[in-house]
Amino acid sequence: LQRTLSTTWNRISGIAHPTGAATIEVVRGALDQQRADDLLSFWRGRRALSGQEAQRRLPEVVCVLRRDGAVVGASSAYESNVALIGNRRFWIYRSLLDQAVADQGPNMVRATFTALEDEFGGSSEAPIGLCLLLSPDERRLRSAEAVWRDPRMIYAGYVGDGRQFRLAYFENALIATPSPGVQVRPPGEYGSAVGSGYRIEPFAEQERVTREDVVAFWTREGALAAPEAQRRVAEILLVASDRAGRPVGVSTTVLRRIDPLRADLWYTRVFVGAAHRRSHLAVGLALAARDRLARRFASGEDRRAIGIVFEVESEVLKRFLPQAIWPRTEFAFIGETSTGSHVRVFYFPGAPAPEPG
Numbered sequence: 001l002q003r004t005l006s007t008t009w010n011r012i013s014g015i016a017h018p019t020g021a022a023t024i025e026v027v028r029g030a031l032d033q034q035r036a037d038d039l040l041s042f043w044r045g046r047r048a049l050s051g052q053e054a055q056r057r058l059p060e061v062v063c064v065l066r067r068d069g070a071v072v073g074a075s076s077a078y079e080s081n082v083a084l085i086g087n088r089r090f091w092i093y094r095s096l097l098d099q100a101v102a103d104q105g106p107n108m109v110r111a112t113f114t115a116l117e118d119e120f121g122g123s124s125e126a127p128i129g130l131c132l133l134l135s136p137d138e139r140r141l142r143s144a145e146a147v148w149r150d151p152r153m154i155y156a157g158y159v160g161d162g163r164q165f166r167l168a169y170f171e172n173a174l175i176a177t178p179s180p181g182v183q184v185r186p187p188g189e190y191g192s193a194v195g196s197g198y199r200i201e202p203f204a205e206q207e208r209v210t211r212e213d214v215v216a217f218w219t220r221e222g223a224l225a226a227p228e229a230q231r232r233v234a235e236i237l238l239v240a241s242d243r244a245g246r247p248v249g250v251s252t253t254v255l256r257r258i259d260p261l262r263a264d265l266w267y268t269r270v271f272v273g274a275a276h277r278r279s280h281l282a283v284g285l286a287l288a289a290r291d292r293l294a295r296r297f298a299s300g301e302d303r304r305a306i307g308i309v310f311e312v313e314s315e316v317l318k319r320f321l322p323q324a325i326w327p328r329t330e331f332a333f334i335g336e337t338s339t340g341s342h343v344r345v346f347y348f349p350g351a352p353a354p355e356p357g
């Protein structure tokens with residue numbers, strides 16, 4: 001069934017079109033002969049696709065853009081595993097728009113994303129989101145921010161030919177199979193608060209916990225050997241302590257070049273003492289670190305990094321928090337290390353994606 005995307009159109013109705021309004025039709029899975037012929041002649045006319053290749057592309061078409069009844073643009077998507085993003089399965093977006101309707105690019109992406117998301121049933125084999133590859137010209141037409149809204153589309157690097165890579169996850173997408181019996185919380189249903197009696201404070205702004213206390217805590221817990229613990233002290237951002245003022249959790253951060261993202265990010269770690277786990281201290285520390293670093297970025301106090309990166313080594317966290325975007329902290333899955341850790345990022349609001357350079 002062909003649906004006209006009236007909601008999308010409502011949102012873009014303020015855009016002026018000198019020779020008439022553009023409308024987006026979602027045609028996925030419902031391409032009748034007339035629309036197929038219109039598309040074939042559109043592609044042929046723009047010397048984009050013809051013959052068998054065009055026929056093969058027809059079933060992949062998701063949206064058609066018309067102005068004054070004529071086809072002036074089309075979007076399509078194909079499924080692929082994406083090596084850059086931990087080999088997870090995504091839809092890859094393609095589109096052709098006439099120059100005169102180039103401003104409709106974001107609306108076409110949004111309509112295509114919505115149509116594909118509507119089909120997403122959460123199966124582990126199904127694509128979990130939509131990827132975009134932007135040529136330098138397309139990139140310059142769009143906001144340089146690392147995070148676009150509606151859909152929330154994040155910067156994820158550059159591919160070999162210089163195109164910028166972005167991705168948007170469908171709601172409730174998972175990047176790992178949850179452990180049996182685990183009820184995965186949907187976003188928004190995350191009522192966790194750090195257990196009572198704990199305090200999370202910036203390490204440099206408190207006196208209850210000393211450097212020696214943290215080194216002793218790390219080594220006692222078997223988290224770090226003494227020389228590494230001594231070295232890591234310089235990276236402490238936050239400390240969680242119990243009622244008695246003893247350290248129970250630590251968050252460290254250090255500026256690191258993240259090559260696939262061609263940017264510097266705060267490489268942040270969280271450790272919670274064995275006796276204090278499951279009190280939402282890890283979530284609390286991650287959230288506090290995120291907000292503190294984001295505030296420093298927003299105020300201009302420290303703009304050396306565009307965001308935060310986490311490597312999730314813990315099998316527990318991988319299996320119990322398998323959401324593509326973590327609820328509450330909003331860290332998004334962006335790939336895997338060679339040792340299988342999940343890499344997650346959070347970009348500061350307003351931070352720009354880097355140039356390919």
Ligand SMILES: CC(C)(COP(=O)(O)OP(=O)(O)OC[C@H]1O[C@@H](n2cnc3c(N)ncnc32)[C@H](O)[C@@H]1OP(=O)(O)O)[C@@H](O)C(=O)NCCC(=O)NCCS
Pocket residue numbers: 185192270271272273276277278279280281282283284311312313314315316317320321
């Ligand atoms: C991994 C670690 C940081 C988690 O710390 P924590 O304070 O226990 O985690 P939280 O209480 O904030 O829990 C975070 C989420 O993971 C879940 N979770 C954590 N440990 C769990 C476990 N053993 N079983 C089931 N769920 C678990 C929690 O239920 C929570 O989700 P919820 O709010 O939906 O319930 C901590 O166990 C740790 O430091 N481990 C050793 C070091 C390590 O592996 N560090 C790697 C950090 S990536």
